[in-house]
């Protein structure tokens with residue numbers, strides 16, 4: 580639903596701070612635009628395959644259980660507060676939302692899953708849509724899977740991983756809300772998820788993440804930028 584997305588227009592120009600302009604090197608660092616701010620803009624939402632944007636260029640998809648912290652993570656990665664809608668109650672953002680992050684480069688916010696109050700028919704429809712998207716989308720360079728660091732990977736998370744692994748493209752797991760865990764619990768969660776992924780799937784990586792504490796944001800952003808730019812011609816599926 581479009582109203583679940585706040586359009587990502589930047590705020591208008593900064594207020595006049597000085598009566599006489601200063602040379603750039605004289606502007607205090609705290610007043611300059613942070614280097615990490617990406618030009619992320621909302622593009623479109625799709626309810627079905629026919630509404631998807633053309634399958635060209637490159638994109639990275641974000642998936643996770645409802646309430647895993649996906650919208651918060653997207654906002655943190657974009658260094659914006661209200662790009663993706665953040666919910667207090669597990670909700671039903673049942674659209675695939677496209678964001679531009681550069682020329683022919685997109686982030687794709689997939690609908691959250693595992694929300695109990697969704698009917699079986701609805702669940703099946705979205706399972707079909709997402710599995711079709713994950714397995715057929717040529718421009719999809721990799722999948723970011725968000726999972727609450729306190730709960731570990733759930734069967735539906737593994738189902739998604741199972742759909743995507745055969746494409747030969749990478750999956751990176753963000754263990755979200757890590758600010759809610761102690762340092763030792765974080766280490767344990769990271770080690771256990773890493774071990775599970777290594778045991779069962781190829782081409783998966785994992786890191787700790789917290790949108791609230793801005794933890795792991797730089798690491799995830801570097802990986803996203805690599806996926807959207809690196810030369811992968813040898814890995815393209817036949």
Ligand SMILES: Nc1nc2c(ncn2[C@@H]2O[C@H](COP(=O)(O)OP(=O)(O)O)[C@@H](O)[C@H]2O)c(=O)[nH]1
Pocket residue numbers: 643644645646647648649650651652664665666667668669670691755756757758759788789790791792
């Ligand atoms: N403590 C903490 N809470 C978070 C974090 N990320 C998200 N949340 C909270 O978790 C709930 C669900 O977040 P949201 O981003 O809407 O999850 P989504 O359903 O996966 O998009 C909200 O109440 C958020 O404020 C985080 O890094 N730390």
Ligand SMILES: [Mg+2]
Pocket residue numbers: 649650651664665666672691
């Ligand atoms: Mg959300």
